Amino acid sequence: MVDSVAIEFAPALDLVLDALEQMRDGGGKLPRASRVSLTQFQSSIVAEPVRRPPEVVDKAALLAPIQARVAVCTKCPHLARSRTQTVFGVGNPDADLMFVGEAPGADEDAQGEPFVGRAGQLLTKIITAMGFTRGDVYIANVLKCRPDMPRGSFGNRPPTPEEMQTCLPYLAEQIEIIRPKVMVALGATAVEGLLGTRAPMHAMRGRWHSHQETPLMITYHPSYLLRNQAPAEKRKVWEDMLQVLERLGRPITEKQRRFFT
Ligand code: URA
Numbered sequence: 346m347v348d349s350v351a352i353e354f355a356p357a358l359d360l361v362l363d364a365l366e367q368m369r370d371g372g373g374k375l376p377r378a379s380r381v382s383l384t385q386f387q388s389s390i391v392a393e394p395v396r397r398p399p400e401v402v403d404k405a406a407l408l409a410p411i412q413a414r415v416a417v418c419t420k421c422p423h424l425a426r427s428r429t430q431t432v433f434g435v436g437n438p439d440a441d442l443m444f445v446g447e448a449p450g451a452d453e454d455a456q457g458e459p460f461v462g463r464a465g466q467l468l469t470k471i472i473t474a475m476g477f478t479r480g481d482v483y484i485a486n487v488l489k490c491r492p493d494m495p496r497g498s499f500g501n502r503p504p505t506p507e508e509m510q511t512c513l514p515y516l517a518e519q520i521e522i523i524r525p526k527v528m529v530a531l532g533a534t535a536v537e538g539l540l541g542t543r544a545p546m547h548a549m550r551g552r553w554h555s556h557q558e559t560p561l562m563i564t565y566h567p568s569y570l571l572r573n574q575a576p577a578e579k580r581k582v583w584e585d586m587l588q589v590l591e592r593l594g595r596p597i598t599e600k601q602r603r604f605f606t
Pocket of ligand 1: 446447448449450453458459460461462464465486
C-alpha cells in the first residue's frame with residue numbers, strides 16, 4: 346500500500362528534484378539545495394513511510410556527478426582552453442581530515458591529481474608523519490584548473506579573485522558532502538577561499554578558525570617550506586599538524602612530538 350503511494354508520487358518527486366537541481370546548478374547563491382539534502386529529502390519521502398533503515402550516504406557516489414561537471418566546466422574559458430585536464434580531488438570521501446590547497450600546478454595538470462609535484466611530495470611526507478596515508482585523508486584545491494601562464498614562461502601564478510569566485514562553489518559542494526571533522530587550509534589562497542579573509546599568514550596560522558562550524562587549522566603552504574628551508578618554519582607547520590592530531594583525538598607518540606625540534 347505505502348509502496349504504491351511512493352510509486353504514485355515518484356513522477357511528482359522527480360519534478361521537484363529536477364527543479365531543485367536546476368536551482369542548484371544555476372549558479373545563483375539562493376536558494377540552493379545540496380546533493381546531500383536532495384538525497385536525504387528523497388529518502389525521507391520515499392523510504393520513511395515504509396520504515397526502511399536510514400540509508401548510509403555513499404559520498405563517493407555523491408561526489409562523482411560533481412567531478413563529472415567539473416571535468417567539462419568552461420566557466421573560465423581561458424582556463425578550459427589552457428588546461429590539460431581538471432584536478433578535482435583525491436582521497437577518502439569519508440575522511441575525517443581534509444586538506445585544501447590553492448590550485449593545480451604543472452604536475453597536477455599533467456596527472457589529474459592534486460599535490461603530486463614537489464610541494465605535493467612534501468605534503469605527502471607531512472601526512473605520513475601524522476600517521477595517515479594520502480588515501481586516509483581528502484585533498485582538494487580552491488581552483489580545479491591550473492591557472493594559465495604566458496606561453497614559454499615557467500612557474501605558477503595565484504588564481505585571480507574572479508577565478509576563485511567562479512570555482513569555489515565546487516569546493517563548497519565537496520566539503521558539504523565529505524563533512525570532515527577537521528580541515529587544514531594550506532596557504533593564503535586556501536584561507537581566502539574558505540574564510541574570505543586576506544591577512545598575513547603568520548597572523549593566521551597555528552590557531553583554530555571555523556569554516557561553517559568545521560574546525561579549520563591554517564598553516565603554511567608546502568611550497569613556502571620549499572622556498573624557506575629553515576627548520577624553524579618546518580617546526581611551525583608540524584606544530585600546527587600536532588594540533589590537528591589532538592583535535593582528531595589521535596594518539597601522538599613522543600617521536601612525533603619531537604619532530605623538527
Ligand atoms: N599547490 C597547490 O596548492 N595545489 C596543488 O594541487 C599543487 C600545488
